[in-house]
Amino acid sequence: MKENLLKKLSTIVRAAVVGACASLALGACAAPDRTGQSGSADNSDVTIGLTYIPNIQFAPVYVADAQGTYNDAGISTTIRHHGSHEGFFTALLAGEEDVVIASGDEAAVAASQGLDIVSIGQYYASYPGTVIVPADSPINTLGDLAGKTVGIPGEHGANYYATRAALQEAGLAESEVTISPIGYTQQAALASGQVDAVVGFTNNDSVQMRLAGLDIREISLDPSSTPLVSASIITTHKWAQEHPEQARAVVSATTQAMNAIAADPQIAIDATKPWDTSLTDEATLTSARAVLTATVPLWIGESGHATGTQDEATWARMISFLESLGELQGRVDPSSVVTNDYVVADANADSSSRS
Incomplete structure (x- = not known):
């Protein structure tokens, strides 16, 4: 062997x-200086940070942007990929980004350092x-x-x-x-x-x-006993409180795109291509399709339908687990780092998945 x-x-x-x-759970890597923006600079503008180079795992953001789902929700988006060695939340806390797709466990650690961090929507339903x-x-x-x-x-x-x-x-x-x-x-x-x-x-x-x-x-790892939260939609309390409708729009439109991709995976490939310029031959496309196939279940979860609703009990267990490892620099109240206040009710969602 x-x-x-x-x-x-x-x-x-x-x-x-x-x-x-x-x-999404790994550190930031070098990315090309490439952003996409629609609309003029006003209160509806939202910059979404993506924590590494362009990749099919960010397809919900690409799809929501390309298909106008963000615009339909009332926001004009700029997509920003992080640069080499850039911290997960550096641009967010500096006001250069409004929202970032980042791992929930990293968000909890950042919050323990006294940083203004809150998760407003689920990106991956399982770890x-x-x-x-x-x-x-x-x-x-x-x-x-x-x-x-x-x-x-x-x-x-x-x-x-x-x-x-x-x-x-x-x-x-x-x-x-x-x-x-x-x-x-x-x-x-x-x-x-x-x-x-x-x-x-x-x-x-x-x-x-x-x-x-x-x-x-x-x-x-047994999902029922793994006290960790992966990719989430993260922002600051300040931004969410000052821009509640934009926060809801980001969660809602991104979640809609997840369900759209589950129904028609090709739209993810099409929307990712302008960002990931390596998708030019059958080998790279085969890789992207394989990653997409493995990622869709993470978006839609066991119910088969993404809602954006976060499992607050899992967040609480994660914080206790990270504290037991000595990873937290200070006490963290779970209710201060995760909220479902910006999740739009979904009549098609499995209510049992809601916290």
Whole structure:
């Protein structure tokens, strides 16, 4: 197995150039200086920040912009991709962005630092973190990680939180596993046998590895016991309170686009192409379609219909979990970092999913 994986290594390294930055839960990567804007500068203008390079995972924003859904909701949008090494919330807090699509766990950590951060809408309905192992690995359960080496980008951020959640679910202490910071080289590290497992994301790392020819398995985290929140629609209390209708419009239009994509995935490809200029050949399009297929369930959740409504109980559990890890610098009241006040009621939604 190891020899076969090594033969794939050159392919994997090429894929990693794209894959390293291709998850909403990961850090910001360099992006081209490209923005899209409609309308004149007035109170309806909204700048939406996207925390890494153009990617199909941002398709709801691209679709809502391209199809005029934001305009129909009464807002004129500018889409802004973050630059290299830019913080998740730097531009938001500086007033350069009004809303940002970012991970809920990172938002909670920022709020613990006294920053004005609040999540106003759900972007991913479930957490995409997963443990990835070679197909012939003796690791079959999270408990089997005992005594093994697990590769993660670094001991910080979403991958690290997912790793700690996996260990907690397995009933393992961190001392029972070797956590190896390997940067964004999960594919190469797993292929070469440098690590026994990696923690990645179902709609990115797993997809890219399979496309590169790796024979892998995923050991999923139990959604009911994973106290983490992934991609969310984040803003500041100040902006939301001063622009309540615009805040509702962003959540509503973005959510509408998610459901539109679920019904017709091709519109996501079409709307993403002007932003992701790498989508020019069958190989890159195949990759984008595979990522999209894995991402749609994250948008629409078990109900099969995105509503934007956030699970406030999960946010509360996440804050307690992050506090237990020592990741929070100060006390965080869950009600201060998440609100459904800007979610427009949806008659088609499964009311049981609402908090």
